[in-house]
Amino acid sequence: MSELTLKGLTFILLISILLCSLAPQPCNARRGKHWRQSRGASDSLTKKKSKYHGSGGSHHLGSLSKHKPPPTPPATKKKTPTPSPPKGDDNDSSTTFNVLHFGAKGDGTTDDTKAFEAAWAAACKVEASKIVVPSNYEFFVGPVSFSGPFCQQNIVFQLDGTIIAPTSFKNWGSAPFQWLLFTKLRGITIQGSGTIDGRGSVWWKDSPLDDPLDDETKFLVPITNISYQNPPTPALRFYGSFKVTVTGIRILNSPQCHLKFDNCIGVEVYNMSVLSPGDSPNTDGIHLQNSKDVVIHGTGLACGDDCISIQTGCTNVYIHNVNCGPGHGISIGSLGKDNTKACVSNITVRDIVMHNTMNGVRIKTWQGGSGSVQGVLFSNIQVSEVELPIVIDQFYCDKRTCTNHTSAVALSGVTYEKIRGTYTVKPVHLACSDNLPCVDVTLTKIELKPLQERYHLYGPFCWQTFGELSTPTIPPIDCLQIGKPSSNHIQSNHDAC
Numbered sequence: 001m002s003e004l005t006l007k008g009l010t011f012i013l014l015i016s017i018l019l020c021s022l023a024p025q026p027c028n029a030r031r032g033k034h035w036r037q038s039r040g041a042s043d044s045l046t047k048k049k050s051k052y053h054g055s056g057g058s059h060h061l062g063s064l065s066k067h068k069p070p071p072t073p074p075a076t077k078k079k080t081p082t083p084s085p086p087k088g089d090d091n092d093s094s095t096t097f098n099v100l101h102f103g104a105k106g107d108g109t110t111d112d113t114k115a116f117e118a119a120w121a122a123a124c125k126v127e128a129s130k131i132v133v134p135s136n137y138e139f140f141v142g143p144v145s146f147s148g149p150f151c152q153q154n155i156v157f158q159l160d161g162t163i164i165a166p167t168s169f170k171n172w173g174s175a176p177f178q179w180l181l182f183t184k185l186r187g188i189t190i191q192g193s194g195t196i197d198g199r200g201s202v203w204w205k206d207s208p209l210d211d212p213l214d215d216e217t218k219f220l221v222p223i224t225n226i227s228y229q230n231p232p233t234p235a236l237r238f239y240g241s242f243k244v245t246v247t248g249i250r251i252l253n254s255p256q257c258h259l260k261f262d263n264c265i266g267v268e269v270y271n272m273s274v275l276s277p278g279d280s281p282n283t284d285g286i287h288l289q290n291s292k293d294v295v296i297h298g299t300g301l302a303c304g305d306d307c308i309s310i311q312t313g314c315t316n317v318y319i320h321n322v323n324c325g326p327g328h329g330i331s332i333g334s335l336g337k338d339n340t341k342a343c344v345s346n347i348t349v350r351d352i353v354m355h356n357t358m359n360g361v362r363i364k365t366w367q368g369g370s371g372s373v374q375g376v377l378f379s380n381i382q383v384s385e386v387e388l389p390i391v392i393d394q395f396y397c398d399k400r401t402c403t404n405h406t407s408a409v410a411l412s413g414v415t416y417e418k419i420r421g422t423y424t425v426k427p428v429h430l431a432c433s434d435n436l437p438c439v440d441v442t443l444t445k446i447e448l449k450p451l452q453e454r455y456h457l458y459g460p461f462c463w464q465t466f467g468e469l470s471t472p473t474i475p476p477i478d479c480l481q482i483g484k485p486s487s488n489h490i491q492s493n494h495d496a497c
C-alpha cells in the first residue's frame with residue numbers, strides 16, 4: 001500500500017519538475033541578465049589584453065636590460081595569519097565570491113578545501129564572476145578541482161593571499177596527481193599578487209649528480225610504492241580549457257612541475273614567477289603539452305628542472321622576455337618516448353636571459369619515435385655560466401639502456417640566432433639520427449665563450465646535422481654539414497603530423 005503511494009508521489013513530483021523546466025519565461029529572463037553582464041566583462045578583458053600586446057615591442061638585446069625585470073620573489077617569509085572578520089568591501093556585487101564568506105579560515109592550519117570548493121561552486125554559476133582569495137591570509141588547501149564544463153565563462157580567480165599545500169599524504173586522499181586543477185573552462189584568469197606554495201621539500205629526494213648530457217636522473221627513483229614515491233604534481237594545472245591567463249602570482253616549491261597546461265587553446269602567462277631550489281628534482285617551471293596559441297612573457301623562472309618544457313602537440317608558442325635560472329633551460333621534448341609519435345611546430349623563443357642553467361635551448365627526442373619538430377626559432381638568448389647553451393639530442397635516454405632505431409622524430413627548420421654569452425662545458429652539441437638527419441639547421445651570430453679559459457672544455461659537436469651558417473660563429477662550428485643530406489636519407493613518413 002505505502003509503496004504505491006510513494007510511487008504516486010514520485011510521479012507527481014516528476015511531472016511538476018518537467019512542467020517547470022518547460023516554462024520558457026524564467027529561463028529567457030535569466031539568460032538575458034547574464035548576457036548583459038558578460039558583455040561588459042568581456043569588453044574590459046579585451047581592452048586589458050590588447051594593452052599588453054601593445055607594450056611588448058622591442059626585441060633587441062639592448063632593450064632587454066631596460067625591461068623591468070620580472071619580480072624576484074623575496075625569500076619566503078612566515079606569514080602571520082590575521083584571522084580578523086572578513087572585510088565587507090569585497091563582496092559588494094553578486095559576482096564576487098570571497099572564500100572567507102564560505103567558511104575559509106586562512107590561518108595556515110585549518111583545512112580550507114571545502115570552503116574553496118563551495119566558493120567555486122557559487123562562482124561557477126555566474127558569468128564573469130570573481131573568486132577572491134584575500135591578502136594577509138594563508139589558506140591550507142588540499143587537492144581541489146575547479147572544473148567545468150558546466151561553468152559559465154570568463155571566471156577570475158583573484159589570488160592575493162597565500163595558498164599552501166598539505167605536506168603529508170593523508171591530506172591528498174585518492175587524487176594525489178594534482179593539487180590545484182582547473183579543467184574544461186572557457187575563459188579562466190588567475191591574477192593577483194598572491195602566492196601558491198607547494199611546500200614540496202618534503203617530497204624531494206636526493207638525486208645523484210646530474211650528467212650534463214643526460215640530466216634525467218628523474219626516472220631513477222626506485223619505485224617500491226608508486227603512490228608514496230610520487231608526490232602530487234603539478235601545483236597548478238589547466239586542462240582542456242580555452243582562453244587561460246595566469247598573471248601576477250608566484251608559485252613556490254612545487255613537489256614537481258609548478259605550472260602545467262595540457263589540451264589548452266589560447267594561453268597567456270605573464271608577469272609572474274616560479275621559484276624553487278636549483279637542486280629540487282623534477283621541478284619544471286612551466287610545462288606545455290597538446291596546447292596551442294600560447295604566449296609566455298615577462299616571467300622569472302628559477303627551478304630544478306626545465307624552466308619551460310614544450311611537449312608533444314604544441315604549436316604556435318611564443319616565449320619572450322623570460323629569465324631562466326637556475327634550472328635546466330628551455331626544452332622542446334623529450335619527444336617520441338616508447339615509439340610514440342610527436343608533433344611540435346611553430347615555436348619562437350626570444351629575448352631570454354639564462355644564468356647558471358644546465359642547458360640553454362634544447363631539443364631532445366628518443367630513438368624510435370616518429371612525427372616531427374618543424375619551425376623553431378631561438379633568438380637573442382643571453383647565456384651566462386650555462387653548461388650547454390645549444391643542444392639537439394636525438395639519442396635522448398634516461399639511465400636505462402637505450403638502443404638505436406631506424407625511426408626518429410624528424411627535426412627540420414631550426415634557427416639559432418644571437419645566442420651569446422658564456423658556457424662551462426660545451427658550446428654546441430647537435431646529435432642527430434643516422435637514419436634521419438636534422439635538416440635546415442641555421443646558426444647565425446653565435447658568440448659563445450668558455451667561462452674560464454684555463455679548463456679544458458669541449459669544442460662544438462655535430463652529428464648528421466645539415467644546414468647553414470649565415471655568419472661566422474664564435475667558436476667556429478665546422479662540424480655542421482652545409483646544405484641538404486643526400487636523398488636516401490629522407491625518411492618517408494614526413495606527412496606524419
Ligand SMILES: *[C@@H]1O[C@H](CO)[C@@H](O)[C@H](O)[C@H]1NC(C)=O
Pocket residue numbers: 088089091092101
Ligand atoms: C557578503 O556576503 C556574505 C555571504 O553571502 C553576506 O552574508 C554579507 O552580508 C555580504 N556583505 C556585504 C557587505 O555585502
Ligand SMILES: *[C@@H]1O[C@H](CO)[C@@H](O)[C@H](O)[C@H]1NC(C)=O
Pocket residue numbers: 169225227228
Ligand atoms: C604505500 O605507501 C602508503 C604511505 O606510506 C601506505 O599507506 C600504503 O599502504 C602503501 N601501499 C603499498 C601497496 O605498499
Ligand SMILES: *[C@@H]1O[C@H](CO)[C@@H](O)[C@H](O)[C@H]1NC(C)=O
Pocket residue numbers: 071192193194247248249271
Ligand atoms: C605584476 O604583478 C604584480 C603583482 O605580483 C603587480 O603588482 C604589478 O602591477 C604587475 N605589473 C604589471 C606590469 O602588470
Ligand SMILES: *[C@@H]1O[C@H](CO)[C@@H](O)[C@H](O)[C@H]1NC(C)=O
Pocket residue numbers: 315316317318346348
Ligand atoms: C606561429 O605562431 C605565431 C605565434 O607565436 C603566430 O602569430 C603565427 O600566426 C603562427 N604561424 C602560423 C603559420 O601558424
Ligand SMILES: *[C@@H]1O[C@H](CO)[C@@H](O)[C@H](O)[C@H]1NC(C)=O
Pocket residue numbers: 395402403404434
Ligand atoms: C647510436 O648511434 C650513434 C650515432 O651513430 C652512436 O654514436 C651510438 O653509439 C649508437 N648507440 C648505440 C646504443 O648503439
